[in-house]
Amino acid sequence: MTLVNCKVGFRGIIKDILNVENNLHLLENGFTPDTEVEIISKSTLGSPIGIQLRGTIIALRKEEAECILV
Amino acid sequence: MHFGLKPKTIILVGQPNAGKTTLFNSLTGGNFRTGNYPGITVDYFVGQLNQKYGKTDWRIIDSPGLNSLNAKSEDERVTVSCLANHPEFGIPDLIVSVLDSSQLARQLYLLKQLQEANFNIVVAVTMTDILAQKHLQVDFATLSKEFKLKFIPINARLDKGTNELVAAIKSNLNEIENPLEPKIPNEYSKEYILSTFKQLSLIEKEVLKPLSNINQVNKKLNLVSNANPTTRKIDKILLHPFLGGVFFVLIMGFLFTSIFWMAEPVMDLIDSIFGVSANFVTSHLEESLFRDLIVDGVITGIGSVLIFVPQIVILFFLMGVLEDSGYLSRAAVIIDYPLKKLGLSGRSFVPMLSGFACAIPGMLAAKSILNYKERMLTIFIMPLMSCSARLPVYALLLTFITPKNKPWIGGIGLMLLYSASIFFGSVAAGIAGKFIRKKDVSVFTLELPAYRFPVWKLIFRSTFNNSKSYLTKAGIPILIISLFMWAFTYFPGAPDNIPKDAQLDRIEYSYASQVSKFIEPVFHPIGGDWRVGVSLISAFAAREVFVSSLALVFHITDENEDSLQNSLLKSMENAKIESTGEKLFTFSSVIGLMIFFAVALQCLTTVVVSRKETGSWLIPVLQVVCFTVSAYFLTVLAVQGLRFLGLS
Numbered sequence: 075m076t077l078v079n080c081k082v083g084f085r086g087i088i089k090d091i092l093n094v095e096n097n098l099h100l101l102e103n104g105f106t107p108d109t110e111v112e113i114i115s116k117s118t119l120g121s122p123i124g125i126q127l128r129g130t131i132i133a134l135r136k137e138e139a140e141c142i143l144v
Numbered sequence: 145m146h147f148g149l150k151p152k153t154i155i156l157v158g159q160p161n162a163g164k165t166t167l168f169n170s171l172t173g174g175n176f177r178t179g180n181y182p183g184i185t186v187d188y189f190v191g192q193l194n195q196k197y198g199k200t201d202w203r204i205i206d207s208p209g210l211n212s213l214n215a216k217s218e219d220e221r222v223t224v225s226c227l228a229n230h231p232e233f234g235i236p237d238l239i240v241s242v243l244d245s246s247q248l249a250r251q252l253y254l255l256k257q258l259q260e261a262n263f264n265i266v267v268a269v270t271m272t273d274i275l276a277q278k279h280l281q282v283d284f285a286t287l288s289k290e291f292k293l294k295f296i297p298i299n300a301r302l303d304k305g306t307n308e309l310v311a312a313i314k315s316n317l318n319e320i321e322n323p324l325e326p327k328i329p330n331e332y333s334k335e336y337i338l339s340t341f342k343q344l345s346l347i348e349k350e351v352l353k354p355l356s357n358i359n360q361v362n363k364k365l366n367l368v369s370n371a372n373p374t375t376r377k378i379d380k381i382l383l384h385p386f387l388g389g390v391f392f393v394l395i396m397g398f399l400f401t402s403i404f405w406m407a408e409p410v411m412d413l414i415d416s417i418f419g420v421s422a423n424f425v426t427s428h429l430e431e432s433l434f435r436d437l438i439v440d441g442v443i444t445g446i447g448s449v450l451i452f453v454p455q456i457v458i459l460f461f462l463m464g465v466l467e468d469s470g471y472l473s474r475a476a477v478i479i480d481y482p483l484k485k486l487g488l489s490g491r492s493f494v495p496m497l498s499g500f501a502c503a504i505p506g507m508l509a510a511k512s513i514l515n516y517k518e519r520m521l522t523i524f525i526m527p528l529m530s531c532s533a534r535l536p537v538y539a540l541l542l543t544f545i546t547p548k549n550k551p552w553i554g555g556i557g558l559m560l561l562y563s564a565s566i567f568f569g570s571v572a573a574g575i576a577g578k579f580i581r582k583k584d585v586s587v588f589t590l591e592l593p594a595y596r597f598p599v600w601k602l603i604f605r606s607t608f609n610n611s612k613s614y615l616t617k618a619g620i621p622i623l624i625i626s627l628f629m630w631a632f633t634y635f636p637g638a639p640d641n642i643p644k645d646a647q648l649d650r651i652e653y654s655y656a657s658q659v660s661k662f663i664e665p666v667f668h669p670i671g672g673d674w675r676v677g678v679s680l681i682s683a684f685a686a687r688e689v690f691v692s693s694l695a696l697v698f699h700i701t702d703e704n705e706d707s708l709q710n711s712l713l714k715s716m717e718n719a720k721i722e723s724t725g726e727k728l729f730t731f732s733s734v735i736g737l738m739i740f741f742a743v744a745l746q747c748l749t750t751v752v753v754s755r756k757e758t759g760s761w762l763i764p765v766l767q768v769v770c771f772t773v774s775a776y777f778l779t780v781l782a783v784q785g786l787r788f789l790g791l792s
Contacts (some may be wrong), residue, residue, distance in 0.1 A: 094334055096180070099587055101337040102212040104250040105657075107464055110369045111346075114376060115383030119481045122490070122588055125370045129247035131379065131592040133477045138587065 077113065077123065077139040085112040086144040097141050104128045105142055151201040152317050153233040155450030157258065160209030161593040166602060167242055167300040168206040171197070171310070174605045176206075176626035178613065179232065187511060188226075202235060213257040214332040216587075217516060221259055228261070237323055238316060239263045240309070245282050245297075246274040246372065246594065249341065250349040256340055257332070259291065264323040266312050267295045268305075274594050276355060277374070280369045290347055298565040301599045375470070379592070382474050392478045395471065395619055396497070399462050401454050403453045404532070410454035418447035436634065436650075445626030448686045449619045452502055453611065455532055459501045460610040463494065464603040470595040480588060486570050487577030489515060491589065492522040496569070499529030500562075503750045505614050507757045515586050517577075523757055524580075525572045527745045528769055529567035534688040537741050540570040540691050541734050544713055557738075561635045564742050565608030572770075621752040622686065629685035632656045633678070634691065651696045656681050669780040670740065671787075673721050683746045690741075732786035736779040744775035 080086070088109045091097055104127055105111075111129035114131050115124035134142075158164040167188065168176075176191025189206040200731045208223050215221035241258055258265055269282060284295050294312045298305030350367055370376070381387055399770045422439045429435040469643030471705045472494060488496075491513045499506030503526045510526070513519040538561055546554040552763055633656045651657060660667075660677035675697040683690040691712075698715040719728040745751065745768050754764040786792075 098214065098332075098334060098337065099211070099216060099589060101334065101341070102214060102253065102332075103591075104247075104253075104341065104590055106338055106341045112370075114371070114379050115477075116385060117383070117478055117481060118385045118389055119183070121481050121484075122477050122590070124379060124477065124592060126369070126376070127371055128250045129371060130244075130250065130594075131371045131375070133473075133480075133588060133590045133592055135480070135588040136588065 075144060077111070077125065077134075077142040078120075078136055080113050082113050082116055082144065084144075085110070088142060088144055090143040091093060092141040092143065093112075097138070100134075100138065100141065103132055104133075111142075111144065151203055152237040153203050153205065153230065153235075154238045154241045154313065154543060155205045155207055155227060155238060156242055157213050157227060157238045157254070158209065159591075160242070161253055161591055162209070162242045162244045162251065163300060164209065164242040167240075167268060167270070167298065167306070167309075168204065169602065169605055170194075170300040170303055170306050171204055174609060176204075177592060190232075190468050193310070196736055197307065200314075202313075205230070205233070205236075207395050210254065212254060212332070212588040213261065213328050217514060219514070224328060227263075228328050235323060235325055237264065237320070238313060239265045240313065241265050241267045243267055243269050243295075244271045244274075246278070248282070248352065249344040252344045252347065252572070253337075253340060255293075256344065257328075259293070261326045262324045262326045263326050264316065264320050265293055266309070266316050267291075267293055268300075268309050269295050269297045270299070271594070272297050273299065274372050275352075276598075277372055278370065279355045280352050280367065281355050283353050287347075287351045287740060290351070300598075301602065338577070345676050359491070375592075376593045378595050379474070381582055382471070383477065388474075388478055392475060395466070396475070399459075399466070399497070400500065402462060403459050404535075406745075407454040411451055412448070414451055414454070418443055418450075428679065437630070440634070441627045441630035444692075445623045445630070445685075448626055448689070449615070449622045451688075452532065453615070455501045456505055456614050457607060457611050459498060459505065461603060461607045464500070464606050464610075466597065468603055470593045473590055473592050473681050474482045476590060477592070484586075485579075486573040487517070487521055488573055489513065489518045489586065490590065491515075491588075495522050495526070496529055497514050499526045502531050502533070502614075503527050503529060505610070507750070508613065510757065517580050517582050518586060520580050520758060520763060521577055523754060524576050524763055524767060525569045526754075527747065527750050527771060528565055528569040528572055528743065531687075531741065531747075533747065534561075534690040537683075537690050538738060540694075540712070541738050544716060544729060545731055545734050559589050561738060561742060562737075568743055576766075592650050621749045624747045625752075626685045626689075629682055629689070632684050633696075651678065651693065654678075666776075668778070669781045669784065670736050671730065672729075672737075673728060675719075676728070676737070680740070680746070683741075684748050686749075687741065687746050730792050731790055732783045735786060736783035739782050740775045740779040742775075743771055743778055745771040 084122050088105060088111060090107055091100055091105060094101070109127055112126040113123060114126050117123075122133040123131050123136065123139045124131050125139070156168050157163050163746060164792060168191070171193060172191030173194035173196070175194070176186050176189045179190055188208070190723075191204050193200045193202050207227060210220070210223065215224045227239070229237070241255045241259055243255060255265070255267065266435060272282065275281065282297070284297065287295050293315070296305060296309045296312050298309055300306060348368065382391055422443045425435065425439050425443065429438070463472065466475070476490035476493050479493045483489055483492055492510070494512065495506045495509040498509050506526045506529060507523050510519050510522045513522055538558060542554040542557045546557070628695050633651045633654045636653065636654045637650055656678050657674065660681055661672040664674045664677060667673055678697055679690050679693040682693040697711050698712065698719065716729040720726060721728050751764045751768060755761055758764070
């Protein structure tokens with residue numbers, strides 16, 4: 075399942091990043107496999123999504139969050 | 145080589161929100177100048193060490209926030225290469241890496257890259273108070289051993305630890321005479337990033353220790369990965385799908401209205417000060433070209449720069465509060481989706497908001513948009529945001545069409561004009577977005593920093609610096625353009641064959657009038673004549689000049705502000721088109737004028753700043769042509785349409 079399918083409050087571990095060559099910025103922001111994440115918020119229209127990881131919160135658009143498998 | 149003679153160059157490097165700019169302000173005491181990296185529109189700041197830390201010849205440079213040395217856009221590539229070899233100062237002697245300790249592994253990533261690229265580094269560690277809220281602390285001894293670097297805990301918000309940091313910089317500079325030439329790889333592979341993060345996560349585990357007074361850390365909660373607990377709670381509300389929107393509208397509504405009501409008394413004061421000084425000069429100098437230049441050119445010119453300072457100061461102050469407290473990035477998140485549909489991004493929100501005060505600070509603020517296309521598009525639509533220079537014009541025109549017993553019509557009219565501004569902006573963004581080429585992928589990836597109570601000293605300082613930068617960047621062009629427009633509406637003066645007592649105002653014989661009379665047919669379809677035309681032309685100095693030029697061409701000489709508006713309204717009521725004898729200002733022609741002002745780019749200063757911020761003439765020229773031409777046709781459409789419907 076990708077982060078887009080998860081509800082607010084979901085907590086889990088990143089399994090993989092899809093299309094990784096185009097998403098190096100996600101890796102560099104700390105979205106690496108085995109990292110714990112939690113969904114903090116979803117905006118009214120479902121994007122962007124606030125994701126807590128490594129001690130901070132990062133907002134990602136739906137298209138970016140779709141690439142994160144948990 | 146001049147050993148010891150060359151001033152030392154120190155660059156602050158860190159991720160966005162790490163506290164770099166706060167540290168920079170603290171080290172320089174807020175005394176710095178802005179520089180521009182070659183070829184791109186990203187600024188850097190350079191200042192000297194504040195005297196209170198001792199006398200040095202250091203040049204301290206604040207660079208734009210970077211997540212990684214792995215550049216993803218052209219601007220980032222230039223920024224990164226300037227770290228290794230600065231265009232003005234060469235190879236830096238020292239990098240101060242600013243590190244947010246509450247998210248250690250993420251932040252150590254950039255430090256790791258800097259260290260591998262051979263930079264000479266001292267590390268400033270921030271946010272230890274945020275970390276302490278999670279009952280954790282950094283084991284600095286272990287961290288230093290791991291990296292073989294000096295780590296200094298600081299809290300620049302409260303000026304704590306900066307003395308120790310300066311001492312560490314001093315001893316480092318004494319030790320290292322000539323730094324190695326840094327070598328930054330062109331690319332960092334996926335394998336590199338993954339293995340680095342693996343290693344850094346282990347280091348993080350090793351150096352984060354529970355605070356000594358707490359023996360039991362709840363392992364199950366995995367506190368290390370949690371964000372600040374208070375921040376999590378606040379975000380549950382402020383980023384809630386429904387409540388978040390409500391708070392957004394409330395906060396922005398408050399910000400927006402305060403720009404107007406808080407600034408108004410000060411703006412009136414400035415206005416009357418300039419009125420009084422103009423009168424003073426008029427009564428104390430002989431009538432001459434020089435007097436007219438001083439009164440109508442210089443004093444009015446400086447006045448039109450300063451009149452907007454109160455609004456701009458309030459805007460920067462309130463935005464400083466929102467930014468320092470951490471709300472602005474949430475606002476960007478909430479508004480991202482609708483803006484993205486228009487080809488913009490949540491990051492365009494703050495610049496657009498500034499644009500409602502004045503397009504110029506809006507364009508300057510667009511620097512924070514990383515994506516090239518989104519930045520260009522934001523700058524492109526900026527002149528359509530209903531800036532406050534339009535207000536005096538709207539006020540006059542709305543008063544003209546509002547019946548005395550129904551004042552609320554004016555209020556609704558103003559609301560419609562602001563909505564129209566957002567609508568026109570959206571349409572323009574939608575159309576222009578199809579033409580601006582994409583240089584880099586649009587990523588949002590915005591960090592939401594921990595909420596903090598704002599530090600007033602810092603906000604006052606940033607308000608001062610931003611306002612200063614507005615005055616220097618916009619003030620000089622505004623002044624030059626007003627002087628030019630003054631000359632255009634002043635020369636060549638009345639012909640000799642007209643007796644002195646029969647002469648009208650100089651504006652009637654000016655080049656501006658001649659041009660306007662020559663192109664008068666252009667103004668007929670919009671229900672105007674050459675007098676409206678000359679006022680429209682002089683509005684290119686600044687939109688609000690429209691009102692005073694109108695007063696000039698209708699020979700309103702009353703000095704008193706209130707009766708000026710009343711007598712102007714009266715003469716507008718009576719004004720007739722010379723050739724046909726029809727009324728000049730009617731419901732339809734006034735609506736038309738308002739539409740024209742809403743859309744046309746009539747502010748030459750905006751054009752100059754747009755040229756500076758986009759790096760070429762292409763966008764500013766497009767803005768002038770597209771907005772002014774479509775303003776004209778929309779106005780014709782509105783005027784003729786209304787007349788066709790019988791609403792003359």
